Amino acid sequence: DEIGDAAKKLGDASYSFAKEVDWNNGIFLQAPGKFQPLEALKAIDKMIEMGAAADPKLLKEAAEAHHKAIGSISGPNGVTSRADWDAVNAALGRVIASVPKAKVMAVYDSVKAITDPGVPAYMKSLVNGPDAEKAYQGFLEFKDVVEKNQVATASAPAVVPSGDKIGEAAKALSDASYPFIKDIDWLSDVYLKPLPGKTAPETLQAIDKMIVMGAKMDGNLLKAAAEAHHKAIGSIDATGVTSAADYEAVNAAIGRLVASVPKSTVMDVYNSMAKVVDSSIPNNMFSKVNPLDAVAAAKGFYTFKDVVENYC
Ligand code: DGD
Ligand code: CLA
Ligand code: PID
Ligand code: PID
Numbered sequence: 001d002e003i004g005d006a007a008k009k010l011g012d013a014s015y016s017f018a019k020e021v022d023w024n025n026g027i028f029l030q031a032p033g034k035f036q037p038l039e040a041l042k043a044i045d046k047m048i049e050m051g052a053a054a055d056p057k058l059l060k061e062a063a064e065a066h067h068k069a070i071g072s073i074s075g076p077n078g079v080t081s082r083a084d085w086d087a088v089n090a091a092l093g094r095v096i097a098s099v100p101k102a103k104v105m106a107v108y109d110s111v112k113a114i115t116d117p118g119v120p121a122y123m124k125s126l127v128n129g130p131d132a133e134k135a136y137q138g139f140l141e142f143k144d145v146v147e148k149n150q151v152a153t154a155s156a157p158a159v160v161p162s163g164d165k166i167g168e169a170a171k172a173l174s175d176a177s178y179p180f181i182k183d184i185d186w187l188s189d190v191y192l193k194p195l196p197g198k199t200a201p202e203t204l205q206a207i208d209k210m211i212v213m214g215a216k217m218d219g220n221l222l223k224a225a226a227e228a229h230h231k232a233i234g235s236i237d238a239t240g241v242t243s244a245a246d247y248e249a250v251n252a253a254i255g256r257l258v259a260s261v262p263k264s265t266v267m268d269v270y271n272s273m274a275k276v277v278d279s280s281i282p283n284n285m286f287s288k289v290n291p292l293d294a295v296a297a298a299k300g301f302y303t304f305k306d307v308v309e310n311y312c
């Protein structure tokens with residue numbers, strides 16, 4: 001297709017740049033400016049809306065392309081092969097073409113609002129300047145091809161299941177865990193800290209397992225889960241906590257999502273996360289909340305998972 005051909009040209013223009021970027025740099029975990037969690041949440045919300053509007057099949061293909069690209073990484077900078085670089089660009093171009101332009105620009109504008117204007121120049125200073133300029137020129141030509149192939153309206157909203165066992169179980173889980181949710185400091189910057197003692201390549205293995213799980217999920221249920229999160233963001237209070245009803249809808253949506261993949265795929269995520277998450281992390285989280293609320297939430301979760309398991 002046209003976007004695939006354009007991605008090859010984009011690769012010609014940008015692969016030198018890609019090789020110069022230190023993809024393992026811890027800087028990418030930082031907020032791109034002043035730490036403003038509620039503003040950042042607005043930007044994430046725009047990404048969620050864009051994801052929910054995208055063609056689920058193309059999202060799945062983009063996840064698969066990323067998984068493949070992780071498999072061909074080489075060198076200290078963590079760069080993928082030229083062919084996989086092109087394949088990721090092509091897949092993302094197709095995702096972008098599957099949503100109306102305004103959804104893409106809403107992401108751009110909201111990310112701009114939390115990004116210090118000095119960031120682009122600083123990033124450029126870390127690589128060979130002319131290569132960065134060549135890559136940007138390539139991006140501008142690529143985007144014209146994407147725009148030419150872009151839809152005018154979003155794909156249809158998800159069909160949300162109702163009256164199912166997972167929905168019922170989600171009510172019990174949410175009743176048991178909402179007090180715990182209210183204890184959590186959602187506006188803390190602790191969640192942006194690097195995982196203690198772990199390198200970027202080690203952490204990437206756990207992310208890869210999440211990508212694999214995402215690629216196997218039912219597309220309609222993934223869209224429904226994204227829509228539920230968007231709705232939940234719309235009802236947060238000043239501390240970032242969503243309403244009880246929206247929290248319940250998120251739990252139901254995630255439960256159905258988990259049930260749409262094999263149990264072993266979920267356990268691969270858990271086991272790879274357990275490898276990179278030191279036990280000091282859960283303990284630290286636990287120390288900041290009411291312990292009775294956390295234990296009640298945990299009981300709720302371990303009961304919920306038995307219902308989900310029946311549908312895996
Ligand atoms: C936890 C898990 C949550 C910890 C939060 C940290 C996760 C951070 C991940 C960040 C990585 C970066 C990713 C995103 C970034 C992107 C950027 C570009 O508190 C365990 C041990 C292993 C814990 C670590 C692994 C957690 C993995 C979770 C899945 C991954 C989610 C995805 C995350 C990120 C992205 C989302 C989109 O399991 O876990 C606490 C448990 O720790 C406590 O141990 C458990 C035992 O495993 C279990 O066997 C049992 O003993 C239990 O239960 C205690 O404790 C007992 C009874 O058996 C129960 O019935 C009940 O009564 C209970 O007690 C009541 O207390
Ligand atoms: Mg989520 C999970 C935040 C958008 C899909 N997400 C998580 C949690 C964290 C979070 C609270 C990971 C850390 C953890 O396990 O803590 N998400 C979060 C934010 C946003 C967001 C702030 C922003 C909008 N997510 C989002 C979107 C999607 C998802 C758009 C796609 C539709 N998210 C998604 C999945 C999963 C998460 C599939 C998980 O599996 C993971 C998670 O919650 O695993 C348990 C602990 C969790 C919480 C504090 C919240 C849940 C409370 C439960 C139900 C009860 C508590 C149990 C116990 C005390 C702790 C967990 C024990 C354990 C062994 C699992
Ligand atoms: C400017 C000035 C003009 C010239 C110009 C110009 C530039 C405009 C630009 C630009 C626009 C632009 C847009 C970009 C957009 C990037 C969007 C990224 C979206 C990320 C998402 C992430 C996610 C997910 C995912 C799916 C999940 C949800 C999420 C589901 C259902 C200024 C050059 C025209 C770069 C969507 C993918 C996993 C949140 O206009 O004179 O330069 O760049 O998890 O969804 O699971
Ligand atoms: C524009 C103007 C509107 C019209 C419009 C428009 C277009 C927007 C567009 C577009 C945005 C866009 C974004 C693209 C992004 C591509 C990103 C590619 C990333 C590839 C990576 C590959 C890799 C890896 C991997 C992980 C490794 C690092 C690597 C580590 C730690 C402008 C059309 C709406 C195409 C990251 C995955 C293996 C490098 O808005 O008027 O057209 O395209 O190896 O990580 O090692």
Ligand code: PID
Binds near residue numbers: 059213214222269302
């Ligand atoms: C233990 C001991 C036994 C008892 C026991 C026990 C516990 C096991 C546990 C547990 C397993 C477990 C699993 C959990 C899994 C969480 C998985 C999260 C996945 C997140 C994903 C994120 C993403 C996306 C997304 C879609 C995108 C891709 C991504 C596309 C196409 C120890 C109790 C049985 C918690 C997939 C969603 C946006 C990457 O066994 O005695 O306690 O928890 O962006 O895909 O866009």
Ligand code: PID
Binds near residue numbers: 037232250255304306
């Ligand atoms: C298990 C064992 C296997 C069988 C199995 C199994 C099950 C795994 C499961 C499962 C995993 C799982 C995960 C669930 C996660 C739910 C997470 C809910 C999060 C809700 C949030 C709500 C909110 C917001 C929001 C953003 C705000 C904060 C809030 C800020 C900054 C165990 C079946 C395979 C259910 C985050 C979105 C508005 C609070 O593996 O043997 O069954 O379920 O307002 O952010 O303000």
Ligand code: PID
Binds near residue numbers: 282
């Ligand atoms: C213990 C012992 C067992 C019993 C047990 C137990 C307790 C475990 C616990 C606990 C785990 C736990 C985990 C918690 C996790 C919370 C995760 C929150 C994530 C929030 C995010 C927010 C954000 C943003 C956002 C974007 C911004 C950055 C952020 C930028 C660029 C010990 C009870 C099981 C509480 C990600 C979205 C706005 C950070 O295990 O016997 O008690 O709690 O602002 O982006 O700025």
